[in-house]
Amino acid sequence: MSRGDPEAFVDSAAGRLIRPYAVAGGRTAPNEDFHLVTYVVATGRALGDLGPDHDDILSLCDRPISVAEVSALSGLPLAVTKILLSDLLGWRAIDTRAPVPVFERARPSTDLLEKVLDALYKL
Amino acid sequence: MPSTSSDRAVDHLPGGLKLLIAGGFGVGKTTLVGAVSEIAPLKTEATITEASVGVDDIALTGGKTTTTVALDFGRISIANEYVLFLFGLPGQERFWFMWDQLCIGALGVIVLVDTRRIEDSFEAVDYFERTGIPFLVAVNEFEGAQFSYTGPEVREALQLRPDVPVVMCDARSRTSAVNVLIALVKHLQTIDYRTVRPAAPELAAHEGSYI
Numbered sequence: 084m085s086r087g088d089p090e091a092f093v094d095s096a097a098g099r100l101i102r103p104y105a106v107a108g109g110r111t112a113p114n115e116d117f118h119l120v121t122y123v124v125a126t127g128r129a130l131g132d133l134g135p136d137h138d139d140i141l142s143l144c145d146r147p148i149s150v151a152e153v154s155a156l157s158g159l160p161l162a163v164t165k166i167l168l169s170d171l172l173g174w175r176a177i178d179t180r181a182p183v184p185v186f187e188r189a190r191p192s193t194d195l196l197e198k199v200l201d202a203l204y205k206l
Numbered sequence: 207m208p209s210t211s212s213d214r215a216v217d218h219l220p221g222g223l224k225l226l227i228a229g230g231f232g233v234g235k236t237t238l239v240g241a242v243s244e245i246a247p248l249k250t251e252a253t254i255t256e257a258s259v260g261v262d263d264i265a266l267t268g269g270k271t272t273t274t275v276a277l278d279f280g281r282i283s284i285a286n287e288y289v290l291f292l293f294g295l296p297g298q299e300r301f302w303f304m305w306d307q308l309c310i311g312a313l314g315v316i317v318l319v320d321t322r323r324i325e326d327s328f329e330a331v332d333y334f335e336r337t338g339i340p341f342l343v344a345v346n347e348f349e350g351a352q353f354s355y356t357g358p359e360v361r362e363a364l365q366l367r368p369d370v371p372v373v374m375c376d377a378r379s380r381t382s383a384v385n386v387l388i389a390l391v392k393h394l395q396t397i398d399y400r401t402v403r404p405a406a407p408e409l410a411a412h413e414g415s416y417i
């Protein structure tokens with residue numbers, strides 16, 4: 084895995100963003116594999132030494148968890164979280180499930196809305 | 207022993223759904239999320255891109271086209287099959303450009319209104335009417351509010367279209383907050399999606415790039 088030079092991304096004005104930049108190795112590619120409510124889970128595939136950031140993220144994926152929660156619980160910004168998850172996906176250490184698609188100007192399925200309503204009535 | 211496909215954890219992953227809660231500063235968005243969520247509200251820091259459409263470009267964070275915002279959220283499990291996430295959108299006006307990206311893929315929006323500062327909600331209502339995403343208005347009734355409005359008065363003040371529901375609520379009460387969600391889902395079941403206006407161009411431009 085090639086890493087950019089973290090120093091290149093150090094910005095004194097950005098203060099606390101220095102670490103995330105270094106973590107992500109300066110990679111900035113858009114990531115369509117992960118959205119806030121994409122679900123991820125560890126596959127259990129054994130990997131070598133990943134380093135602390137990937138390790139932290141992977142251990143959060145022991146059970147099914149959303150990308151938003153991985154970010155919140157790891158304390159890493161969403162963009163950095165997605166990059167690390169993207170590495171893990173590339174190494175087949177996690178599986179993902181995309182969010183339920185919701186389209187503009189189209190009613191979500193009747194079945195879906197009924198299930199949501201049923202669950203809300205039970206709260 | 208090779209596992210059968212039904213043993214794979216990926217087959218048990220729930221489908222993520224999202225709802226958004228918008229509204230002015232301090233109107234009770236986080237309180238509402240906390241009232242219905244099965245977990246204490248969490249916070250994620252999202253980098254939102256204004257001009258560089260669809261690019262989660264952290265290298266631009268120091269530039270003018272991206273902003274980091276804290277989104278708080280909670281979740282509700284739907285029958286082991288789906289998980290509904292509720293995201294509170296930052297109330298400050300300077301974050302409104304990020305709504306475009308957050309709205310994509312959302313089932314609908316709750317616009318929370320504080321009747322003491324009803325004018326804070328004008329722009330949110332206008333925004334959601336323009337973008338065509340289904341929404342309802344929930345009036346968070348702070349006790350001792352100097353100006354108490356009825357549902358019809360709020361409708362009048364915000365000049366809502368007749369099909370936009372208005373519900374009264376107490377964002378601190380679980381029952382009340384659940385009723386707001388129920389009203390929104392019922393709205394999704396009955397709204398005539400054909401009458402929903404076409405998405406504003408700026409929203410269409412973000413197609414496929416939701417965060």
Ligand SMILES: Nc1nc2c(ncn2[C@@H]2O[C@H](COP(=O)(O)OP(=O)(O)OP(=O)(O)O)[C@@H](O)[C@H]2O)c(=O)[nH]1
Nearest residue numbers: 230231232233234235236237297347348376377378
């Ligand atoms: N009395 C009363 N207080 C409320 C009610 N809802 C919220 N609050 C209080 O109002 C304050 C602001 O509520 P928040 O939920 O943080 O509001 P917010 O919309 O998330 O605020 P920002 O994210 O800063 O825009 C908190 O101190 C809440 O405890 C209510 O219905 N009645």
Ligand SMILES: [Mg+2]
Nearest residue numbers: 235236278294
């Ligand atoms: Mg808040």
